[in-house]
Amino acid sequence: MKFSTIKFTQQDGYATLTLNRPDSLNSFNQAMHQEVRAAIKRTREDESIRCLLITGSGRGFCAGQDLSDREVSDPSQAVDLGESVEKNYNPLIRAIMGLEKPVICAVNGVAAGAGASIALACDIVLAAKSASFIQAFSKIGLVPDSGGTFNLPRALGLPRAKALALLGSKISAEQAEKWGLIWQSVEDDKLQEEALLLAQHFATQPTLGLGKIKLLLNESFNNPLHHQLELEKGAMQMLGQTEDYQEGVSAFMEKRKPEFKGK
Numbered sequence: 001m002k003f004s005t006i007k008f009t010q011q012d013g014y015a016t017l018t019l020n021r022p023d024s025l026n027s028f029n030q031a032m033h034q035e036v037r038a039a040i041k042r043t044r045e046d047e048s049i050r051c052l053l054i055t056g057s058g059r060g061f062c063a064g065q066d067l068s069d070r071e072v073s074d075p076s077q078a079v080d081l082g083e084s085v086e087k088n089y090n091p092l093i094r095a096i097m098g099l100e101k102p103v104i105c106a107v108n109g110v111a112a113g114a115g116a117s118i119a120l121a122c123d124i125v126l127a128a129k130s131a132s133f134i135q136a137f138s139k140i141g142l143v144p145d146s147g148g149t150f151n152l153p154r155a156l157g158l159p160r161a162k163a164l165a166l167l168g169s170k171i172s173a174e175q176a177e178k179w180g181l182i183w184q185s186v187e188d189d190k191l192q193e194e195a196l197l198l199a200q201h202f203a204t205q206p207t208l209g210l211g212k213i214k215l216l217l218n219e220s221f222n223n224p225l226h227h228q229l230e231l232e233k234g235a236m237q238m239l240g241q242t243e244d245y246q247e248g249v250s251a252f253m254e255k256r257k258p259e260f261k262g263k
């Protein structure tokens, strides 16, 4: 598939997906939804890709839904937003959170609406110090979608999640880091470098194990302890039979650096 709204590259064991509609702060139109879905599918299916890095081009990360695609002057032409969420945003969040490979998000500028939710669905979020996060939904009469009502309170607790979602206030990358919403805020000119270092690191790690770590942690808030213990047992049973586990233990015993294959 040839991409026109994103850039997708793969090298050295990781893939980079760059949202690329900078004139509208990389907001999502229908073509971008299809292309992002296709890129994540490729990431999932290609064993040589062991980590996905998502970022944006230009001064923004992503401003959520492209509002110029929404007909509001004639209600008879209005898009069914429930259908849009079901067909586009929900599958996207499931694809990111369910991908059994680490997903890094390098938030290069403002992340608003579904753009903020998409960033927060990733596993490790780095943001440039000049970047910001806005729960823009309340300003146009909507609710945080794309997992916003799920991930926000889990990261921040209810009081901060409610205030941000109800007020639609902007928070800086540094504030987001202080509150535990993201992993780190970094100097603007270091963002891509730091994100690449992480991607290169994950590209050499035991991918199957990392994939299970993220799934188990993502699920942990929904399950009672006994269920989570069962999931851990199942993952350990599976991972104990992998080449990477054998390699990790052998390398430890032989006092050498492990060479993981992601198998």
Ligand code: T3D
Pocket: 023, 024, 025, 027, 063, 064, 065, 066, 067, 068, 070, 081, 084, 085, 089, 110, 112, 113, 114, 115, 134, 136, 137, 140, 142, 145
């Ligand atoms: O509809 C469904 O399918 C349901 C699902 C919805 C999910 C959602 O994401 S709902 C939330 C949609 N997003 C927003 O409400 C955010 C709208 N954007 C903004 O509030 C502001 O642009 C920002 C706070 C993000 C950034 O502000 P600022 O001052 O830095 O930039 P700007 O001047 O507002 O935007 C720059 C350009 O990008 C501008 O175009 P222009 O005037 O230069 O030609 C602006 O119109 C365009 N732009 C920004 N966001 C969007 C957009 N164009 C279309 N859709 C956008 N979301």
